[in-house]
Amino acid sequence: MGGRGARSLRPAHVLRRAAACRDACRPAASIEIDVPRARDPHHTAAPDRLENIVARPRNPARLVWDEDRQVWEIRDTIDGKRFKRRTQYGREDRRAAEGELALHVAEQARLEDERQAGSPDPEDPANSNPRLVSVAACLGFYGTRQEGTANGPLAGQHIINLLRHWKGKTLAQVRGETCRGFVKSRTAETYSAPGSTKLKPISISTARRELQTLSAAIGVWHREYALTARPIVSLPEAGAPHPDWLTPREYERLLKAAQGWDWTSSLLASREPVWERVPGWHLDAEDASDHLERFCEIGFYSGTRAAAVLDQRWNRTLDHGWMDLNGVTMHRSGPRVPKTRKRQPPCRIHDKLLPRLRVWREADLARGIEFVVHENGAELGRISKGFAAAAARAGLDRRDIDGTMRIGNLAAEDDIGMPTPHVLRHTRVTLMLRAGVPPIEVAEYAGMSLKMVLDVYGHHHAEYQQRAAAA
Template sequence: MAYAEEYAPTTADPARIGYALVPLLDYFEGKTLMYVRGATCRGYVEWRTSMVRANHANARTEARRTRTVSSATARKELGVLSAAIGFWHREHGPLESVPVVTLPAKPEPKPDVLDRSEMARLLGGALGFYQLEWCDLETRQLHRTLKRDHSAINRHTARFIVIGRYTANRPGATMKLRWMPNTVGGWPDFKRELLYRKGSEVVESKKRQPSVRLGRAALAHFRRWKAIDDRAREDLARRTDGMATSFLCVVHWGGEPIKDIGKSFVTALDFAGLPRHYTPHVLRHTRVTWWVEAGLSLEEVADAAGMTTQMVEEVYWHRSPHFQKRAAEA
């Protein structure tokens, strides 16, 4: 528990570590480090991949009820176990023998990517727009019209989508954005035209969160949102005769922070007519892919996205106009 209590709070996403530790503690309860070896790690993977995914356990259809935890998830959880052992060895050890955590094979990287039309539909879906189609029985012509359900407008989801579309932010980092410098999340710097992705007291980890430059379109959105939130906060302060502490988060619901964007993101997918297998992380994959397709260098993409050049090369580089260009013409 030392890893959870001492290290996790200093990371950008403590909840991610917490989610991984829950099944690990269930499986390894009462076991010592001597129990951590290849056979037990493989047993953990077998045990985890036989479990129904929590977010599908109460789904309406039988197909969703039977979706199980993936080996990729088990791999991430075992990675947390390995990090926890290493942390104890460094901070509370040394251990006489440091066990090696055996990980399952790394899955082939297959990032989902939206094209620009799909991204526009997704943003429209977050704002309640959907496409209605019908066929004229006499002429057999297909007709389409754009409709809007005002009760399904989720402006916080629209902000979340726009930020991901322009910055390749990780979802967790976007949810923690504030309008001013703070210790737990990032903030936009309008003078320098930068978006800081992490709080001033967040310790740098393998999931690097470097600052990203904001282009003209992104800056226009941020400035408009800030003006809206500043007016809302001032109005609230007048009505409550005090200092309003709401409307400080960039992505908020009624001025208050949001912990999870998942439900409203699925609603946006449904209104956009996009499959539900897309997750909020698709925004990051899409932005990085668009940077690569625009002809940016490996180093430029890696720097803007907060990735290693190796990750960019392995997962995205085949979509670059520079990919094997000289080899093809040699």
Template sequence: MPRRTKGARLQLKAARRNKSGKITHQATWIIRDNGRDVSTGCAADEIAAAEEKLKDYITSKHTPKRRIRHIDDIAVADVLSIYLDAQLDKLRDRFSVDGESENAIPDIRKFKKRIERLNDWWGAKMLGEVNGEACRSFVKKRATRGGSRRDLEDLRAAIGHHAAEGFHREIVKISLPQKGRPRDKWLTRSDAAKLIWTCWRYREMQKGSRRPTDDVKVPTSKRPLRHLARFILLGIYSGTRAGAIAAASPIPAIGRSYVDLERGRYYRLKQGSAKTNKRQPTVPIPLRLLAHLRRWHRANPEAKHFVEYNGNAVTSVKTAFKSAVRLAGLGPGISPHTLRHTAATWLMQRGADPWQAAGYLGMSLEVLLNTYGHHHPDYLSDAVEKIASRDPAGERKSHVSSPISGAVIPIRRNDA
């Protein structure tokens, strides 16, 4: 009977020496797989890097079975792998990138990270083992309710895709944790002004001397947060999501959100991108914001984007935004998405028509009213007015003689 293979594994290949005993080749980690040696290029002390190489090798070697099987015979790793391949093709087409440059796109990186996290927990399990108890164990291990819900939504989509492709027929249910309360943190006008001025005035601090004993930092001429001031203005006055703000450009091109400075229109959906559930309608630009945009374009006509850092388009402002919030002395819970909450809140506070406000922000009327409706000056105003109003004296019913009798409606008789 043939011996069972050990599978792919790491092995430390000893250093090689010449006849005089001098080391000619340093010890390195290799991957042993059924008599085949695969170099990792990792030295003896680079164990973590070698383990990553082994993980990548096993992943690339594995090919999921694409045929109908019972869920007790289907590994969740196969389900995730098939879904990953299908979604990456869509994402590459959406962002016009190939496999080598896809990791430069934040959305693709985040998606791959979520699938990898799911595979670490679920990959070794069979599809028939996916149930409510297993989902709750995953949520407990993940520790964050919002993050675990997002991951499980991906798992549900992967299982649905697997079934839609005809690879299994049984029903597999995913138990999702309850949704958290919607965030409606917003900035006051003074908070917004403080944040913008902080970004505009801040100067990078560096040590004035290279001596290790000198810890005194002095301001330099570098302004590392000025690009964020533009980002904040765009976010507050347009209510646009961060991705479309970063892609805003006075020059129409694939992958950019075109801003027509002549007609005053903001085409938030990137050119060449398909519409998604995240609504990005074309909207007119407020005059105050349009004046800023035109001035920025006159100052640098060669700039391809309105928000650039060191001459390059930004892909994420989370780190810079976090620093700006801290320097401005604002409270916790403020992120780039807070700018969108701020725009919605200001619109409601100024009594904007809810239907037009929802269209301008690119959200449903239901979400706008449920999340921000209480900021509107007319919120429940009719109910408040009616509950405290009194009937005019002339309209009081003559038959009402007491609180009890006032609750009874008399029946009129028609005399024959």
């Protein structure tokens, strides 16, 4: 978001106007004014002159000959401080030295453009007029404030996609017609998943999330510069939620696959799965890793998001989540971790998970390992690839609850996709509701809003419309 990429977030006409203003305000030469000071007969130590009573205007970048070293040097004033850098060129290489000076001027202009993109002049009245504020400048301003946050990478990807369609437009042009045009053109594009060559169309829900980022950017700009009229971003209708989840038997198969087994066939009489060890999987070897098994168990019993599970530590820390086994509490996030809309409240460790955690902790601390989920002591950033392989070995392409296929349907729009790590969160919420746990308690445990629990998962509750159906 920041760095060199931020310059592209300012439209060409704004950059040209800023450059013209800088050139107009830049003096042609250094000026120093010495103002004589009247003598004070009552002050015998008064000086004859008062120097530098008027501030010196900023000297432009220039070449100066260094007699001592016989080379050209670049002199400039940057942030009120004198800047000097010697080149490697002598007097006969004046043209090469001028080229290096041109590069210095261009780099300083780029840095100034980046600064302006991230922090426009708060005194400029144009920043309050939606007709004069470009969508690109607004998105760049928002992007700089998302740097270093958990939402930063996703916001950055959204901004890249938004700029392809909104470049050259101002905030005054953000209205229903242009928003609908964005959705239409965006959903006409395709993408391929990492590691896949199959092209898929961009969904309406993806375009909707990107427009939500645009709306958030406009809101941040408005709070900073008080737009005279705040544009309204028109969003397409949200699709009906259909979160996938696993039955207890499906999770048993997933856990078996995570332990290095492959469901190769089923017994004809009992339909029980026949498992074979994955070739090359030796759990007793010194370099064996049970990271996928740990991830599945913690995710299934706590309903914690994948990133928070991978961030867990055994000992208390301020910047990461940690397992308090004495307090029987899983702290999903450290106190110094920036808060986001995705809440990560502490939760009580499940009774079936606690004994396993105690065994894992004792083994890890004996080896000096601080991560709860690790691969031979190394921290993990993602686990989606290994999870996908385990889901395939467990035969999760077919749903046990209703017999429908998750993938491979005749109509591609009927596919809901193979389970991802997030399915463990959906599973925990669903199973708690089916067990009759009150929705408010489910919301507190999972770190969701009560509205989301009721809207997305409420029909799974054991008492859902029970009295209405019996009336």
